[in-house]
Amino acid sequence: MRVGVVTFPGTLDDHDAARAVRYAGGEAVPLWHGDSDLQGVSGVILPGGFSYGDYLRCGAIARFSPIMNSIISAAEQGLPVLGICNGFQVLCESHLLPGALTRNVGLHFLCRDQEIEIVNNESAWTADFDRGEIITIPLKNGEGSYQCDDRTLRDLEENNRVIARYVGVNPNGSRNAIAGITNARGNVVGIMPHPEHAIDPLTGPTSNGLTFFTSLMKSRV
Amino acid sequence: MAKVIVDVVLKDEILDPQGDAISRALPRMGFSFKTTNVRQGKSFILTLDHSPSASELKEIESAAATLLSNPVIETFTIRVED
Numbered sequence: 001m002r003v004g005v006v007t008f009p010g011t012l013d014d015h016d017a018a019r020a021v022r023y024a025g026g027e028a029v030p031l032w033h034g035d036s037d038l039q040g041v042s043g044v045i046l047p048g049g050f051s052y053g054d055y056l057r058c059g060a061i062a063r064f065s066p067i068m069n070s071i072i073s074a075a076e077q078g079l080p081v082l083g084i085c086n087g088f089q090v091l092c093e094s095h096l097l098p099g100a101l102t103r104n105v106g107l108h109f110l111c112r113d114q115e116i117e118i119v120n121n122e123s124a125w126t127a128d129f130d131r132g133e134i135i136t137i138p139l140k141n142g143e144g145s146y147q148c149d150d151r152t153l154r155d156l157e158e159n160n161r162v163i164a165r166y167v168g169v170n171p172n173g174s175r176n177a178i179a180g181i182t183n184a185r186g187n188v189v190g191i192m193p194h195p196e197h198a199i200d201p202l203t204g205p206t207s208n209g210l211t212f213f214t215s216l217m218k219s220r221v
Numbered sequence: 222m223a224k225v226i227v228d229v230v231l232k233d234e235i236l237d238p239q240g241d242a243i244s245r246a247l248p249r250m251g252f253s254f255k256t257t258n259v260r261q262g263k264s265f266i267l268t269l270d271h272s273p274s275a276s277e278l279k280e281i282e283s284a285a286a287t288l289l290s291n292p293v294i295e296t297f298t299i300r301v302e303d
Binding site: 056057060064092093098099100102103104105106107145147148149173 | 231234235236237238239242288289291293294
């Protein structure tokens, strides 16, 4: 399976995301922010980093790049899209996912290994997990506090659209300790901690994150 | 020449940890006035070489609603300084 990995100016984690795709048995296809051709990929990853220097708001400028216009149309048609960290912020700014990511409570940039519970294993990117599985992957962000209005929160909870929750102390003030969400169809997933940094115990805390990428290989959303 | 100023602030219900930090810093620095709340926002100052027409102001409003602010978490106001 060919999976696109987008690079914006300021993206940091595109190489790790591409490596994760290869570890999962896929072929990583680099996609450039200034292009609009998705090159026939079967899924797209928006990696972490600081696209456009986080100017204006995290993800706000990236959302208007040519590649995002193509990704937004394709995602609305069902193309699996995973946004990690800054990629999650881009998905919210694009309105592919509801809500927004704001400054961490406490204002500190957090960088640590984080336990999260997978609460939805029906999305394109989490189908290979067990429901309720607790995994450890790195969390590293300054603006990771998931915020939305009450109606959106109720909609997310009632329709099983929360993908993962932080376990233990809520690290950044996210509503309902939300670490990741999906759209109604289950093809678009945004997650704040980084599965692509936890695919091999040699280079990460665990290999738990690999399951996001193997899930895609098996998905038929 | 005219300046169109777009002020963007977080909605009241959205947590503002930066505003809270400022609120805690004020008494620590010895300021005696009491605040019940501090909110931090940002301003965009658009300079035009003429007074904006009604249609231009409408366009600026559209830019404020799409690019300059995120309506999910923020509200904005627009004022013109000639």
